[in-house]
Amino acid sequence: SDPTMFPYRTIAKLIIYYPNEASPYVGTGFMYGPRSMATAAHNLYDSSKGGYATKIVAYFCVFIQNTYYSTATASSKSNFKVPSEWIQSANMKYDYGVIVFDSSPNVGSFGMQAVKDSLLDSNQYTICGYPGLQYGNGQNLWKQVYSTGYMTSFTNDYLNFHIDMVSGQSGSPLYGADNKVIGIVTYNGGENIHYEDKSNLENTANRINTTVFNYLMKYRA
Secondary structure, three states, rough: OOOOOHHHHHHHEEEEOOOOOOOOOOEEEEEEEOOOOOOOOOEEEEEEHOOEOOOOEEEEEOOOOOOEEEEEOOOOHHEEOOOOOHHHHHHHHHHEEEOOOOOOOOOOOOEEEEOOOOHHOOOEHHHHHHHOOOOHHHHHHOOOOEEEEEEEOOOOOOEOOOOOOOOOOOOOEEEEOEEEEEEEEEOOOOOOOOOOOOOOOOOEEOOOOOHHHHHHHHHHO
């Protein structure tokens, strides 16, 4: 209800423009440094859409369309950091990346941690981001949504769960009560037209393990 509160103000709705697409796509990202935003790699580079995004506009603290706290724009390939393995193979293991904005949106930032397996078995975690699909009043498309739940399974690279999400929330933070991000949401296993996950398939985040943590910190600015 109040996206200007921490940590919600650090999470942005992304409007993404690709070379081969007439209409923009949507995604989510979160700040983890004054100028650095973590998100899914497929929000930054998609070979089927022409490669790197040509421009991404991040909207922070959105209430309804055209009502927001601040924006930040990235329009150069040098602003987008994506693992070379993602570019070469689109392997989901490498579906994480960074936008380094030229100036800070001044909204604060999340902490991050490579959480221990023992904590994943017992603690609740939250996803917060922006939907890419209209529901109810069309203005709700621009409002933040969040959902909380438990992990259903995990590996060194992935965190799996039935916490509700929908397309557009790729790049959302998966974080605990301490507001430290443990994963970057990348895959919705359920039906895109529903918020409630009506299938037995798991939604997935790329886990912030040591490799991902070091990659993100390399571009923290």
